[in-house]
Amino acid sequence: MLDTAKRKEMLRTMIKLRAFEEKLEELYQKRAMYGSTHSYRGQEAVAVGVCSALEPKDLIASYHRGTGHIIAKGADLYRLMCECMGRLDGYSKGRGGKMHMGDLSFGFLGNTGTVGGTVPFATGAALAAQIRGSKEVAVSFLGDGAMNQGVVHEAMNFAGIWKLPVIYVCENNLYAMTVSVEKSVAIKHVAERAKGYGFEGKVIDGNDVELVYAETLKAAEKGRAGGGATFLECLTYRWDGHFGGDPGTAYRAKEEIEAWKQRCPVKRLKEKLIAEGNLQSEEFEKITAAVYAEIEEVAKKAQASPMPPKEFELESVFAKSEVAHG
Ligand SMILES: Cc1ncc(C[n+]2csc(CCOP(=O)(O)OP(=O)(O)O)c2C)c(N)n1
Numbered sequence: 001m002l003d004t005a006k007r008k009e010m011l012r013t014m015i016k017l018r019a020f021e022e023k024l025e026e027l028y029q030k031r032a033m034y035g036s037t038h039s040y041r042g043q044e045a046v047a048v049g050v051c052s053a054l055e056p057k058d059l060i061a062s063y064h065r066g067t068g069h070i071i072a073k074g075a076d077l078y079r080l081m082c083e084c085m086g087r088l089d090g091y092s093k094g095r096g097g098k099m100h101m102g103d104l105s106f107g108f109l110g111n112t113g114t115v116g117g118t119v120p121f122a123t124g125a126a127l128a129a130q131i132r133g134s135k136e137v138a139v140s141f142l143g144d145g146a147m148n149q150g151v152v153h154e155a156m157n158f159a160g161i162w163k164l165p166v167i168y169v170c171e172n173n174l175y176a177m178t179v180s181v182e183k184s185v186a187i188k189h190v191a192e193r194a195k196g197y198g199f200e201g202k203v204i205d206g207n208d209v210e211l212v213y214a215e216t217l218k219a220a221e222k223g224r225a226g227g228g229a230t231f232l233e234c235l236t237y238r239w240d241g242h243f244g245g246d247p248g249t250a251y252r253a254k255e256e257i258e259a260w261k262q263r264c265p266v267k268r269l270k271e272k273l274i275a276e277g278n279l280q281s282e283e284f285e286k287i288t289a290a291v292y293a294e295i296e297e298v299a300k301k302a303q304a305s306p307m308p309p310k311e312f313e314l315e316s317v318f319a320k321s322e323v324a325h326g
Pocket residue numbers: 064065113114115116142143144145146147173175176177242
């Protein structure tokens with residue numbers, strides 16, 4: 001069993017993910033953030049359970065709903081916030097925004113707004129680790145909607161053939177934008193597809209951070225030992241709309257949203273620790289207040305930081321014309 005200190009750390013990180021999303025939402029409403037938000041509220045146990053079970057050298061690939069994964073893997077909050085706000089100090093110098101970053105210093109292969117687009121990133125990183133014999137494991141986070149992309153099928157088939165040390169963590173939050181998984185997938189659980197790729201697929205409670213941790217640890221140990229890939233279908237739910245401009249209620253029943261809020265991953269771990277006598281309510285309040293204060297500070301600092309200079313517009317682009325246009 002996980003020790004209390006580690007579980008409290010996981011609780012703190014889940015609160016951090018939530019506080020970060022709430023701050024982004026506020027900045028988005030004030031037009032202080034560019035692009036859009038894709039709130040991770042409700043899904044925190046997946047990112048935190050997975051990343052807490054990984055080693056620093058391990059790698060993750062993320063997607064549009066990625067801020068939670070990036071924080072859980074160890075991002076610098078200031079640099080992340082700057083990127084979300086289009087600032088020079090951001091991970092992509094303010095050019096990529098929330099959906100387009102990458103930084104190998106903390107094992108983050110990158111994210112993109114192209115659904116399913118980063119699944120091959122993690123698969124390729126796992127192939128590289130296998131060739132080098134470096135014992136790294138790569139994780140690809142992906143949504144239920146990404147499961148219907150061709151490139152995802154190609155990558156998973158490849159991982160099955162080569163027994164790659166990769167873990168596919170599918171966050172089944174029951175919707176892809178406004179379309180329910182029942183309407184877009186012909187089988188009950190996408191994890192069943194893993195059999196067709198030649199590796200193990202499991203359906204787990206994605207709101208139970210300790211379970212997500214334990215299953216990731218097993219999958220990582222298996223991958224490091226040469227046992228190949230694992231697919232984890234984590235059942236979870238996004239509390240908010242698909243993006244900042246979507247209230248999320250036109251295509252989902254209020255009762256459904258409320259029922260999932262009762263299964264809040266933060267509340268679950270908090271109540272468990274309290275029942276065991278390992279946490280007091282006052283301590284929880286203190287942790288929460290400290291985390292929210294930290295995020296507030298980060299946002300203030302990011303808002304006061306410089307924008308990329310104008311000359312920067314033609315830097316870091318793949319192609320530019322030397323011809324002057326009149
Ligand atoms: C290749 C591609 N097709 C369509 C879109 C539009 N799109 C953006 S997010 C999204 C839904 C993704 O759903 P899912 O993978 O379940 O992730 P979630 O938003 O639920 O976290 C779609 C269809 C896109 N960005 N990229």
